Amino acid sequence: MPQAEQDRSVFRAIADPTRRAILDRLRRGPAPVNELASAFSQSRPAISKHLRILRELNVVSEQRRGRQRVYRLEPAELKDVADWILPYRDFWQQSLGNLKSYLEDE
Amino acid sequence: MPQAEQDRSVFRAIADPTRRAILDRLRRGPAPVNELASAFSQSRPAISKHLRILRELNVVSEQRRGRQRVYRLEPAELKDVADWILPYRDFWQQSLGNLKSYLEDE
């Protein structure tokens, strides 16, 4: 689409597998950029760009410690995703229920 | 990135707001393409392309009824998203808990 999409939602942020992996890592505790970058076969600037996106959406926060920048998970914004996905849960549980009763009717 | 990303995950599928809106609509029941398309200020082919993406990821299914194609929500694949997001829930609940005890210590 040639239009200005400007979709800066957290859904876009977690669409990228590298960014999800970064978040998964930060769930185990804060980490400086070098440690995050060393886990991927990408250049460090690439990771910096991913971190910027996560930062601007307040999914992570940055704390400067000396020449390091320690990133920390700020999961509050991820709540939007959970709020969106959870209503669908009823559906697949219902589908499982249907399958169960179908099998029991055999 | 010039590489072949080939990231055909459901996370990409729900990154687009139009596709999320389509899924939200289908949660209220199956619908033919025209009804889905009329809800957006996009051309019908654009909606067809969104539906194709959702179809190929098995997030929706298609049933032909005469000249209509009725789309139905198949939420099983969305479980991956729920499984990914739910562990983060503990974090923001914990953050809320910390805030609560902080306030209570005042």
Add this chain to the structure above:
DNA sequence: ATAATACGTAACCAAATGGATACGCATCAT
């Protein structure tokens, strides 16, 4: 003071994304 370290940013680029229009093909109404 100088070099090394830890990062961010700028500029650039190929591929992917998401839109539009034009067209084709069944299916239904007349």
Add this chain to the structure above:
DNA sequence: ATGATGCGTATCCATTTGGTTACGTATTAT
């Protein structure tokens, strides 16, 4: 049989995305 309806696909295009290398800046080590 003929036209209208419902939908997918092909082609094209601007924008976005996500990578790279080169460079700049602040902090620490020597």
